[in-house]
Amino acid sequence: MLSILAAALQAQPATTPQPLYADNASILKHMSEALHQSLFRVVSLLIAVLPGLLAFFVALIVFTVVGMAISAFLRRGLALVKFDDRLSHYRESGGWNPANSPTQIVARSSFWGCVLLGLIIGVSAFDASFASAGELSISLLPYLTHAVGAIFLLIAGTLVARFLARSVLIGAVNAQLQYARFLSLGVKWLVLVLTAAMVLNHLEIGGVVVSLAFGILFGGIVLTLALAVGLGSRDLVSRSLESRVVGTPEHGTDTQPGSHSAHSETFRHF
Amino acid sequence: MATTNPIAEPSSLSPPPSRALLVALSAMPPEQLETLLSQIAASLPIDNILIASPDPMPASASPALQIVTSGSINPSWILTATDFANAYELALKHGCKAVVLLGSGSSSIRSSGLRDLAETVLSSQCDLAVPCYEIPPQAGLVNSSILYPLTRGLFATRVRFPLPVDLGLSFRMAERLALAARRLIAQNQPDAPLWAVSEATVAGMTVEEVDVGQRELPQPAALDLNAILPLVTGSLFADIEAKAAFWQRARVTPSARKPIPLVSPSPADATAEVASLLQKFQLAYSNLREIWGLVLPPNSMLGLKRLAHCDAGAFRMSEQLWARIVFDFLVAYRLRSINRGHLLGALIPLYLAWVAGHLNSIASGANAERHIEALASAFEADKAYLVARWRWPDRFNP
Numbered sequence: 001m002l003s004i005l006a007a008a009l010q011a012q013p014a015t016t017p018q019p020l021y022a023d024n025a026s027i028l029k030h031m032s033e034a035l036h037q038s039l040f041r042v043v044s045l046l047i048a049v050l051p052g053l054l055a056f057f058v059a060l061i062v063f064t065v066v067g068m069a070i071s072a073f074l075r076r077g078l079a080l081v082k083f084d085d086r087l088s089h090y091r092e093s094g095g096w097n098p099a100n101s102p103t104q105i106v107a108r109s110s111f112w113g114c115v116l117l118g119l120i121i122g123v124s125a126f127d128a129s130f131a132s133a134g135e136l137s138i139s140l141l142p143y144l145t146h147a148v149g150a151i152f153l154l155i156a157g158t159l160v161a162r163f164l165a166r167s168v169l170i171g172a173v174n175a176q177l178q179y180a181r182f183l184s185l186g187v188k189w190l191v192l193v194l195t196a197a198m199v200l201n202h203l204e205i206g207g208v209v210v211s212l213a214f215g216i217l218f219g220g221i222v223l224t225l226a227l228a229v230g231l232g233s234r235d236l237v238s239r240s241l242e243s244r245v246v247g248t249p250e251h252g253t254d255t256q257p258g259s260h261s262a263h264s265e266t267f268r269h270f
Numbered sequence: 271m272a273t274t275n276p277i278a279e280p281s282s283l284s285p286p287p288s289r290a291l292l293v294a295l296s297a298m299p300p301e302q303l304e305t306l307l308s309q310i311a312a313s314l315p316i317d318n319i320l321i322a323s324p325d326p327m328p329a330s331a332s333p334a335l336q337i338v339t340s341g342s343i344n345p346s347w348i349l350t351a352t353d354f355a356n357a358y359e360l361a362l363k364h365g366c367k368a369v370v371l372l373g374s375g376s377s378s379i380r381s382s383g384l385r386d387l388a389e390t391v392l393s394s395q396c397d398l399a400v401p402c403y404e405i406p407p408q409a410g411l412v413n414s415s416i417l418y419p420l421t422r423g424l425f426a427t428r429v430r431f432p433l434p435v436d437l438g439l440s441f442r443m444a445e446r447l448a449l450a451a452r453r454l455i456a457q458n459q460p461d462a463p464l465w466a467v468s469e470a471t472v473a474g475m476t477v478e479e480v481d482v483g484q485r486e487l488p489q490p491a492a493l494d495l496n497a498i499l500p501l502v503t504g505s506l507f508a509d510i511e512a513k514a515a516f517w518q519r520a521r522v523t524p525s526a527r528k529p530i531p532l533v534s535p536s537p538a539d540a541t542a543e544v545a546s547l548l549q550k551f552q553l554a555y556s557n558l559r560e561i562w563g564l565v566l567p568p569n570s571m572l573g574l575k576r577l578a579h580c581d582a583g584a585f586r587m588s589e590q591l592w593a594r595i596v597f598d599f600l601v602a603y604r605l606r607s608i609n610r611g612h613l614l615g616a617l618i619p620l621y622l623a624w625v626a627g628h629l630n631s632i633a634s635g636a637n638a639e640r641h642i643e644a645l646a647s648a649f650e651a652d653k654a655y656l657v658a659r660w661r662w663p664d665r666f667n668p
Contacts, residue, residue, distance in 0.1 A: 163609065166561065170615040173557045174496045176550055180557050266543055267408035267629060269495055270347070270487060 049126075056122035063118025071111040078103040143203075150199045157195025161188045179228060186225040193217050290315075291388055292366035294357040295323040296374045297345040304328045306377040311335060313381035314388055322360050338364075347488040348433060349373055351451035352460045358448030361441060368392050369444045373435030374488040383482030390480050391438030397475035398466060399438030400429045401482040407638030408629065410487060414642045415624050416503060416596060423593075423649030424510060424656075425471045426521035429479055432467045433502070435488060438480070439466075446473055463502065465509040472516045499621060500614035507603040507614075514604075518657050523650060544633075545582045547626035552578050554619030561616050565602040570594050577623060587627040589648035595620055596649070597656040605663055 078084075084101045165188035172180030197214035200206050206213075293310060295303070303325055310321065311332045322340040331337070340356055349371055361369050368391045372379075383401070390399040403410075413431060421432040439447065443466075450469055454462045470477050490498050510517065555578040563571060573591045599617050603610060632638050 166609070166612050169557060170561070170612055171496075173554045174615060174618050176553060178553065180553070267411060267625065268406075268487075268489065269412050269625075270410060270489055270498070 052126040052128065055125035059122035059125060060115070060118045063114045063121070067111040067114025067118075070114060071107040074110055075103055075107040078106060146203055150202045153199050153202060154195060157191060157198065161191035161195065164188065164191055182228060183225065186221055186228075190218065190221050190225075193221065290367050290392060291319040292357065292361045292364065292369045293319055293321045293388075294340065294353070294360065294369060294371050295321065295325075295376070296349075296353065296372065297324045298374055298377070300325065300328055302375070302377040304330055306372070307331050307335060309377065309379070309381045309384055313385040319388075320360075320364050320366060322357070345374060346461060347374060347490045348435065348463050349437065350461045351454040351464050354444070354447045354451040354464055354466075355455060357439075358444045358451075361444055367441055369439045369441070371437045371439070375486050376436055378484070378486040379436065380483045383480070383485075386480045387436065387438045387482060390478050391440055395476060396438075396478045397440040397443040398470040398477045399480050400431065400467060400477060401434050401436050401485075402430050402479045403434075403485045403487065404481075404483055405485070405487060407632055411625050411628065412499060412502060412621070414638075415592070415621060415628070415645070417506060418642065419593070419646040419649040420506065420510070420596060420600075421465075421467060422523060422646045423653050424517040425468050425513075426523040427467055427471055427477060428524060429467045429477060432465065433463055434466075435485070436482070437466055440475075443470060443473075443475055446470075446475075463505050465506065468509055468513055472513050496615070496618060499618055500611065503617060504603075504610065504614050507600055510600060511604050514660065518660065544585065544626045544629050547622045547629075548580075548582050548585060551619050551623040551626065554616075558616055558619065561608065561612065562620075564608055565613065565616070566595065566598050570598065574620075574623075582626075583630070585623075585626055585630055587624050589645045590652065592624050592645065593648040593652045594655070597652060597659070600656065601659045601663060604660065 083103050083106075087102045165184045168187045169180055169184035172183050177183065193214060197210055197218075200210045291314070293314070295306065298306070303323065307321070307328070310316070310319070311334070316332065316334050316336075319336065321335055321337045323337065324340050326339070327337055338360070340360065346353075353371060353373075357369050357371055360366070368388075370384075370388050370391065372384075379401075387399050387401060390396050410431075413433065417432050418430055422428060447464060447466055447469060451464055454460065454464070467477060555574060559571070562574065566574070570591060573588070577585065577587060595617075599613060602608065602613055607613070608616075628638070628641065631641050
């Protein structure tokens with residue numbers, strides 16, 4: 001029994017128990033190993049992706065150059081056969097301006113067609129190399145395509161917002177509404193908020209929070225506009241209703257309220 | 271939609287004899303038609319004319335009149351592309367050498383005016399006879415502010431009413447206008463106006479103006495200015511754009527064929543309207559500055575700023591400023607600087623400002639016709655600016 005106890009005591013280290021990393025050298029060694037492994041993984045990923053990336057740029061550059069060549073060839077060829085003159089003869093206007101002559105349109109279309117083709121081929125090559133690179137491809141590439149879609153949505157939404165805002169502003173000013181700018185801004189922000197919600201939804205950011213926030217904002221803007229327009233145009237609406245109900249010549253004209261009549265009592269536009 | 275070939279056959283089976291003149295009438299109420307037919311019978315040789323009307327003939331019409339029924343045509347306050355196409359078809363079918371188109375309300379034209387219009391076009395010298403109406407100084411303001419000065423400035427013609435309600439055409443002019451009308455009809459614009467004066471000028475045809483005296487100009491019935499002004503100016507701008515190769519060349523406008531008439535002051539005082547017009551302009555100035563800034567140069571914007579702070583009594587828009595505004599809007603229409611609908615809508619308050627200035631000018635005792643002539647001269651003088659901006663728009667961006 002005593003011999004067993006003595007053996008057990010002898011097997012234990014003579015000093016007090018040590019932590020896992022006993023000294024600085026050991027810590028650095030482990031950090032270095034971790035860093036090396038991480039660097040190795042990233043470099044491996046880059047090496048796997050790099051050919052695809054290079055292929056993308058090469059395809060884009062090559063097709064851009066080809067597009068430029070085809071465009072220049074078409075421009076010269078069509079100028080030689082007097083394409084614009086022939087077409088304007090059929091069109092019978094003869095008023096092509098250099099910026100949008102048929103030759104320019106054909107040349108530009110061919111150039112941008114080639115660039116688009118290069119882009120598609122490049123993306124396809126990048127996609128193929130990226131798919132074999134690792135597990136990141138599962139999430140990153142679809143997210144990139146979503147991001148492109150979101151950018152298009154954003155651009156389209158901004159354009160529509162600007163168009164509608166101008167339409168409302170000009171229409172409201174010509175209808176002599178004093179709050180024309182406010183109305184225009186309201187419409188613009190309605191469309192922008194809708195666009196932002198669609199973009200975030202497309203990017204799958206925010207989830208329910210975005211839908212909720214959008215509902216609150218959209219409803220708020222609509223309510224504000226309704227109140228403003230309703231309160232601001234009380235007189236206008238009452239006059240309109242009055243003229244419709246009474247319908248006598250001395251109470252109203254055939255024109256809509258706020259619009260300029262094509263002929264007045266004292267002067268005539270036509 | 272209006273039909274393009276609504277011609278009803280005459281009752282005889284044999285080929286119709288050729289006649290000198292086709293008088294194509296627009297749709298009008300029976301009493302007006304009756305008056306007009308009696309005027310035609312009194313002023314024109316009825317054995318040598320053919321009358322085409324979409325309306326049924328009144329019982330009191332002279333049996334000597336040769337009348338065919340043209341199909342149902344949408345009544346319009348201007349001559350539309352459909353009217354020109356139909357008139358040409360009829361003239362071709364019946365072998366007429368010339369055509370007189372009489373628009374809505376033409377019964378108010380005196381008989382001598384009708385005769386002069388027909389005789390001018392029947393003479394071999396003239397291809398297009400355009401009537402010159404005597405109207406009150408406060409009427410036809412769109413024509414006086416935009417249509418006449420712009421047509422005169424660019425096409426070097428002194429025709430006072432480039433969008434007339436009545437016209438006299440030689441056969442070849444009718445053929446050319448029918449071609450242009452068919453293009454519009456093919457583009458699904460059968461009710462679009464046709465710019466006969468510029469068409470004749472481009473084709474090198476002879477244009478003559480005929481004094482027809484007073485006439486009640488038909489007014490657009492249901493639409494308001496916000497819809498009609500963009501329609502008319504848009505059509506004119508499109509026509510000018512299509513004929514750019516022609517008008518960019520320098521031309522000399524012929525001298526005035528008659529002195530400026532001394533118009534008697536109008537009994538209706540329009541100064542009360544000036545305040546209302548100015549309010550509309552000031553509202554537009556406070557809201558549409560950014561949009562106007564996309565179209566107009568800083569100099570014009572400065573002019574508008576000064577006008578926006580003007581008193582109603584002293585309000586005048588200078589001829590040079592208005593000419594620049596119209597030219598810049600024309601260039602913007604061509605370049606599509608902003609949406610064309612927005613562009614033409616943004617022109618309306620500026621036009622109303624010009625109207626306010628014009629009414630003030632008349633109220634102060636100035637001759638309205640002299641004011642309009644000065645405006646047209648300003649358009650002519652500033653044509654070089656338009657040509658420069660048209661050719662090299664990138665050199666200057668407002």
